[in-house]
Amino acid sequence: MPDFSKGSAFIDAEYVPISEAKISLLDWGFLHSDATYDVVHVRGGKFFRLDDHLDRFFSGMKALRMSIPYTREELSGILSDCVSKSGLQDAYVEMITTRGLPEPGSRDPRTCRNRFFAFAVPFVWITPPGKGLDLIVSQRQRIPPESVNPTVKNYHWLDLVMGQFEAYDQGGETAVVVNAKGNIAEGPGFNIFAVKNRVLTTPGEGVLEGITRKTAIDIANELGYEVIQGELTPEAARLADELFATSTAGGIMAITRIDCQTVGTGSLGPITQELQDRYWALHSDPHYAREIHY
Amino acid sequence: MPDFSKGSAFIDAEYVPISEAKISLLDWGFLHSDATYDVVHVRGGKFFRLDDHLDRFFSGMKALRMSIPYTREELSGILSDCVSKSGLQDAYVEMITTRGLPEPGSRDPRTCRNRFFAFAVPFVWITPPGKGLDLIVSQRQRIPPESVNPTVKNYHWLDLVMGQFEAYDQGGETAVVVNAKGNIAEGPGFNIFAVKNRVLTTPGEGVLEGITRKTAIDIANELGYEVIQGELTPEAARLADELFATSTAGGIMAITRIDCQTVGTGSLGPITQELQDRYWALHSDPHYAREIHY
Numbered sequence: 196m197p198d199f200s201k202g203s204a205f206i207d208a209e210y211v212p213i214s215e216a217k218i219s220l221l222d223w224g225f226l227h228s229d230a231t232y233d234v235v236h237v238r239g240g241k242f243f244r245l246d247d248h249l250d251r252f253f254s255g256m257k258a259l260r261m262s263i264p265y266t267r268e269e270l271s272g273i274l275s276d277c278v279s280k281s282g283l284q285d286a287y288v289e290m291i292t293t294r295g296l297p298e299p300g301s302r303d304p305r306t307c308r309n310r311f312f313a314f315a316v317p318f319v320w321i322t323p324p325g326k327g328l329d330l331i332v333s334q335r336q337r338i339p340p341e342s343v344n345p346t347v348k349n350y351h352w353l354d355l356v357m358g359q360f361e362a363y364d365q366g367g368e369t370a371v372v373v374n375a376k377g378n379i380a381e382g383p384g385f386n387i388f389a390v391k392n393r394v395l396t397t398p399g400e401g402v403l404e405g406i407t408r409k410t411a412i413d414i415a416n417e418l419g420y421e422v423i424q425g426e427l428t429p430e431a432a433r434l435a436d437e438l439f440a441t442s443t444a445g446g447i448m449a450i451t452r453i454d455c456q457t458v459g460t461g462s463l464g465p466i467t468q469e470l471q472d473r474y475w476a477l478h479s480d481p482h483y484a485r486e487i488h489y
Numbered sequence: 490m491p492d493f494s495k496g497s498a499f500i501d502a503e504y505v506p507i508s509e510a511k512i513s514l515l516d517w518g519f520l521h522s523d524a525t526y527d528v529v530h531v532r533g534g535k536f537f538r539l540d541d542h543l544d545r546f547f548s549g550m551k552a553l554r555m556s557i558p559y560t561r562e563e564l565s566g567i568l569s570d571c572v573s574k575s576g577l578q579d580a581y582v583e584m585i586t587t588r589g590l591p592e593p594g595s596r597d598p599r600t601c602r603n604r605f606f607a608f609a610v611p612f613v614w615i616t617p618p619g620k621g622l623d624l625i626v627s628q629r630q631r632i633p634p635e636s637v638n639p640t641v642k643n644y645h646w647l648d649l650v651m652g653q654f655e656a657y658d659q660g661g662e663t664a665v666v667v668n669a670k671g672n673i674a675e676g677p678g679f680n681i682f683a684v685k686n687r688v689l690t691t692p693g694e695g696v697l698e699g700i701t702r703k704t705a706i707d708i709a710n711e712l713g714y715e716v717i718q719g720e721l722t723p724e725a726a727r728l729a730d731e732l733f734a735t736s737t738a739g740g741i742m743a744i745t746r747i748d749c750q751t752v753g754t755g756s757l758g759p760i761t762q763e764l765q766d767r768y769w770a771l772h773s774d775p776h777y778a779r780e781i782h783y
Contacts (some may be wrong), residue, residue, distance in 0.1 A: 204514060219510065219607060222650050226644060302738075304650055304654070314514060350522045372636075375635075
């Protein structure tokens with residue numbers, strides 16, 4: 196029996212252990228980063244906001260002129276099977292469509308048959324619960340929307356990875372990169388929020404419209420906080436009462452240091468805590484959670 | 490015996506037929522397009538300017554803080570073996586270093602062991618000799634140097650691929666994308682030159698410093714033509730006497746239509762022809778060509 200315990204993947208209409216999950220070197224998904232994807236998380240055996248992730252995934256494929264031979268229901272079934280085969284109760288589940296390979300002798304993307312991949316792997320926190328992130332504002336610019344549409348989830352991450360190295364050099368743990376105006380954009384896999392005088396600000400444009408970002412905005416509105424989606428200057432972030440990151444990889448996470456200085460009191464702030472509690476509570480709301488049958 | 494005739498690859502220190510050349514779905518080279526590469530071509534059983542490609546490849550790895558366990562000479566040997574195993578006399582040979590996979594549970598690129606891949610596949614022309622390219626100037630912006638260093642050869646190509654789709658929509662065959670000023674940058678895998686009154690202009694910044702571009706500049710200088718590396722407006726390109734593309738994938742290739750209008754006389758121009766002839770002649774110059782032992 197193959198061992199799926201470290202994760203499982205769906206490739207070429209078959210389920211394989213994650214260690215065997217491979218893609219052709221010649222697939223444009225690799226050679227041209229010509230792909231779109233989405234990642235949904237599973238906590239306690241339930242998908243969280245699967246429908247929103249599927250919406251974004253299908254709209255990303257449309258924008259890149261890609262298609263897959265699965266209906267939305269069939270796709271949900273494949274993702275669910277990846278998790279149940281692995282037995283993982285807490286997991287990331289990634290769905291990917293790549294351009295595929297062009298016909299021999301061609302360089303025309305219209306000759307490619309798009310390919311679909313999915314996998315489930317154990318959940319990894321960007322930062323473990325209770326530990327605040329130590330953030331650096333990198334001078335590196337996020338790839339602008341005029342080049343690559345950031346609302347189509349994509350693998351163009353070299354700016355973010357190089358920002359991360361910059362953070363390590365400066366003694367930080369992770370980075371946010373900036374937009375062309377020098378204001379904060381996003382980090383590797385997370386959006387950012389600043390809280391000042393009970394008003395929340397999060398970068399409004401040129402960033403991935405994260406599902407966790409959306410959830411945080413919805414919760415904040417529900418709790419009566421004003422949320423501004425607009426420019427967030429590094430200065431404003433440094434002077435914030437609270438800062439937090441949002442990501443499928445960990446939910447709502449406090450940022451307790453920025454550019455080697457303490458944020459607010461230096462520990463998990465009360466509004467961040469409130470949003471975090473509500474965020475995890477939503478994981479048992481049947482409106483957002485979908486049970487997996489193992 | 491495995492069949493290497495359609496191409497061969499070097500993966501995990503073994504040679505495999507190209508159809509078996511695969512990379513883990515979890516490698517950051519795929520999931521974050523966190524990789525650098527180079528492509529050298531082989532014509533008539535000889536590498537062309539292999540040393541220049543190796544220089545660029547090693548300098549790209551350094552910029553991305555990657556390394557491989559092979560010396561320059563060992564790497565040349567691997568590339569040569571990929572070609573000789575395939576038996577191909579005309580080939581592309583690609584060398585790739587990816588970030589690799591982080592340690593289980595980590596998202597820290599410093600925990601990754603970088604991975605090296607190489608492959609040889611049959612030579613494919615961007616446009617066959619004698620046929621001029623039909624080019625569209627896309628409004629899509631090339632990813633700027635402030636985000637991703639274009640002199641480090643990388644797989645961030647979604648801007649170029651979407652530009653290509655734009656070209657098809659407008660009845661063209663390929664596209665160039667522009668820089669933030671709206672001036673021409675580069676196309677998918679090629680640089681561009683305009684000739685006006687015997688002066689050559691090629692975009693100077695924010696583009697890959699192509700080896701074929703460099704060769705074309707060297708040849709032009711040697712032949713006594715002035716070459717300007719600076720801004721090339723779409724207007725100037727449309728009014729050029731001659732336009733040509735340079736790429737490892739085909740050398741120096743005439744562009745005979747731009748934005749659905751004829752360039753100059755609409756056929757291969759005399760200066761393009763002169764450069765092209767000299768370019769292919771250099772392929773038997775021992776200073777540039779290195780023989781492969783099959």
